[in-house]
Amino acid sequence: MAYLNSQLIKIGNAVINTTVGAVKTNTKMIIIEAKRMSDEMTTIGVFPEMAINGYYPEDWLQTPGFIIAGWEQLMLFAEESSKFSYPTVYVVGVALKHNGSIFNCAAVVCMGKILGIVPKVHLANYNVFHEARVLTAGVAYYVDSIEGIPFGDLIFKFPFGTVAPEVCEDIWTGDGPMERRAYSGADIVVNISASPFRVGVVETRDQMLATRAADNQVLLNYCNLVGGNDSLVYDGGTYVIQNGVFVQRTTRKVVNTTFCVVDMNETLRRREQNITWQSAKREYLERHNPVQTIHATEILGSKYTDHFDGLGTQFEYYTDREHRVFPPAGHKYFLPGQVATSQSSDPRTEYFEDLLDITRIGLRDYFDKTGAFQRIVIALSGGNDSCLSLMIAYNFALEKFAHLYGDVKQAAIKDFIWCFSFPTKFNSEETKNVSRQLCEDLGVTFVEVPIGALVDMKTQMLNDMTGVVPTAGSIPLQNDQARARGDLMWGIANRLRALWIQTGNMSEKAVGYTTVGGDLMGAYSVLGNMFKSVILMLIQYLHDKYRCSGLKLLLATKASAELAENQHDEDDLMPFDVLDTCIELFAGRKLMPVEMFYYLRHNFPQYDFRQIKDWIKKFIHKFLNSIFKWVQAPQAVHLGALDLDRERALHLAVVNRCLEWLNLEALDDIQ
Template sequence: MTVLRVALAQLNPTVGGLDGNLAMLNDAYDEAEAAGCDIVAFPELSLTGYPPEDLVLKPGFVEDNLEALDAFASRTRRCAAVVGFVDQDRDLYNAAAVCAGGEVLGKFHKRLLPNNTVFDEQRYFTAGYDSDPLELYLIGGVKVAVSICEDIWSPVGPVATQAAAGAELNININGSPYAVGKGARRERMLATRAADSHCSIVYVNQVGGQDELVFDGGSLVFDHEGTLLARAPQFAESVTIVDVPVPPVYRKRLLDPRGRITEEMLPIVEVTTEPASSPVVVETPVSEPFDDDRELYDALVLGTGDYCRKNGFTDVVIGLSGGIDSTIVAAIAVDALGADHVHGVSMPSRYSSDHSKSDAERLAENLGIDFRTISIEPAFSAYLDMLEPSFADREPGLTLENIQSRCRGQALMALSNEFGWMVLTTGNKSEVAVGYFTIYGDSVGGYAAIKDVLKTRVYELCRYVNRREGREIIPENVITKPPSAELRPDQRDDDSLPPYEVLDPILELYVEDDRTAGEIIELGHDEDMVRRVTRLVDIAEYKRRQCPPGVRVSRKAFGKDRRMPITSHYRG
């Protein structure tokens, strides 16, 4: 039996940061070489960062990425490397290069280009069926195939073809974004693909945040029977080294009762690799997957932190109302950037309760963050005086509530402009869905950390923070008191909205599952409630378009995932 030592370089590249990405790849390559690896695999488009979007429409960017590939290849030695880049010929290709001995030995162009959910790859790339032949690489006596992300999701895609033509191990490089529950589905698929093709699978995923996307890492290795050999950590960079046993598999393929595809043998590129002088002993790591609460929370922390860091922000400012949403955003910010870089601001008005002000102050003390109070009452009173001639003889209503929110937004933006702090907005998915926020008010900011988290999950995350710390970080009163915007006397959210335990299941069906109102009613939900909620979602589309980006963690988020027309009369 042959054993191939493989390094899974689970890295956090930055889109467009070619020099920094190249340095990161070089460092990981040197680590793999020193460990006696036969091959090291990097994530999809790791030279450019993923997804590069319209950067690839700039010819100069594509040329620069090709120069970076040549620079990387020129310093490779005995250890082979699979690195993601953008290739060009008559078209552009999402590509992987196999490098060793100072040169590029071969290229693979991605065959299956996803064009759904957050992916727009058919906008930029051409599928690689006719652009380059499939090849196998003889590395350490093992026939190695290369594929890219979506190529492995299809049971009859390139991976099956490569296995039928003799591949014994498939290196699959990925930029696979996180979504709740995706990790378990991914592992089941890979185990099935390995067993069906009788081919070991090395699955390398990117980690880190990129605008609205967050990548969870969790790279995996399966043997030819679909048995898990290694799992890299989630939400953390790592170079995971695995000794993959590769027995002869032709007998299993011959005896497979399902029969086998008859394929011509693929050309084999022999990669000259001398045995490592004294390879280190490695233990195969199998990191335990996180539970649901930690997985979601860590995704929010990583996405928020990377958005700030990669865009040059060291500090953030948050309006602390004493409510559940601003509380969890502050906790996320502290874990993402450190307490010294988080600034909380209480902005009371005449309607703010004493407990909300004290809850905000206590939270700031527990988190160890900078805390200040800026009353909006002078600004609010000035607005009332200014508008009095126009509003005379009219009953106070929603307009006055929104003015308070906009006063707060202006105060936060003033701090942002003066000190260079980025404003984190605090709206959750339930409120964003039905438009329960003030445009140019509490929607003002640079990043929306929980815009894809339903309100009921926000409460669960707050309990998780306290459970994780083993003490009360988030005041119990914040978790147990009825939610309120406190923009009028004795206001509660359920004055304007259904209870969140009623609202959230309807939103999941309508937004994430694309059910129509009629279909949701047929599932047993109250018709008047469904019609009301779905109408609120529809008419709030124009408001959501003007909100900042935020971490995508669900099956379908507002933004890249869900692209509904603002003007639409369809009500289902």
């Protein structure tokens, strides 16, 4: 039985994991999912930003062959779509060249034809994004063509509604193209995205998308990329939001194709009843020309319309009760969404699980997509950083060998992850036992080789060559130990064809508490952008979750580089929570030292104000003198708004004399 006054459409979203440059492989995935959507009689099928090319290609976009290959695969996809049984309208991301400029585009494809191409208007050019370096922004109201295909600021009219495609950042900007396209008649906005994870983005994204859909009185469909490419991890997920109300929000961090049935009459009803929006639309169109509309039926002809001949409406396929989408049983229609569905989560648990998932995905896709490695190796000191790196690698191994069982699975994991301990006389029995126990708990390969004699030999060689004999416990002797381990790890990784995980954290890296050629080295880092205080909390969380014996032993130890007698990291530096706050205030919020003091004194009343001033001075000097170190670190998973990554996030000159204006002397005047 059909529902009266219903105009139902079915939307399919394919959250896929693409690889930069793998245009044939990416397109093959797109075709498979597109056919599935057609078989499901889907009205609109959506794929993420630059799904064909892989996101983000960076300077590969400047290579003509790369752009040509993307165009050829778009044509192939269009051709394949002509063979599908149902006339699904697809929106897919691709990079294209027009009049000598490169654009990040959304292509609209149906029944073998490319109906039009819409370029991204607002390029992401902040934090980890540098699109304006190689891409050109689309221009409002501009329309031209590429090989006869309409190109520019376009909307597409179909019997089921008028679709406005847009690309990622276009929706993050308040003055984006959605407004003019909605006023021009679009009632369905399809945003294709490649939005990476960063702490806090989920809540921001939720609120922003709902606001845009409400402000413009549209049905908003948002489809995000999933997976890692280099240091960025895209957290996936899709949203269907009707005039500001969430209809569907899918699971993040997984590859999937999901479907949602929506009544377009509800969008039109709310739009008609919103007098404020109607007035704004009239005022806008009095001052501006409407965005050009592509009439799909004129291009597709009878092949398209014949699919719906004899039906009461085009949407009768989805009007049976069994296809109707309802909220969960017990839903209170008069209460807000989360209250009505009684959904709640622990923000702390969600935060820790996000960090574990994102670092695992980053490591997994770096390992798999490079194709250069067969195993993972870790220099396991028994400290917090290396143990957490091992836990993340182990989670990746569990995913990688999920298809195996029992002893076969355990043998595969044991051969996949190799941990090496290189103790000297400064390594305690406690930390050595942590390494042994944790590897036994997880069933990974563990090799312990004392290197005291090797370090002594290298130290003596350096003394003889330079004529300099460092004093006991000095930095050069500490570095000799770290570099001996680094040399061994590179050789081990070479022989085992393994990815060596660099295990350092952002806090110690920021102040140079790391050794170039030693613990700063590795092929990829999962913790390089994670604060030390967060690492400590994450280890406690993992222990509480798994009750692992090795982690219990770890929690009983005190953080130490173990490169000298009675060494403790916080004694060498400062309390980790103070250090991490200094990094955030100085590098993240760009505060001057005097401003930092007032924040720190307020936040840490337990410390004497003179001690806080000394810590600030120490931090500033170490930070400025350590930039040359952390720019040599390997790529690390992007986790927040602040990264120590000169190529991606924090662009600081290595050579500088910033002490001339930082005015540290002003701290002395504070009483």
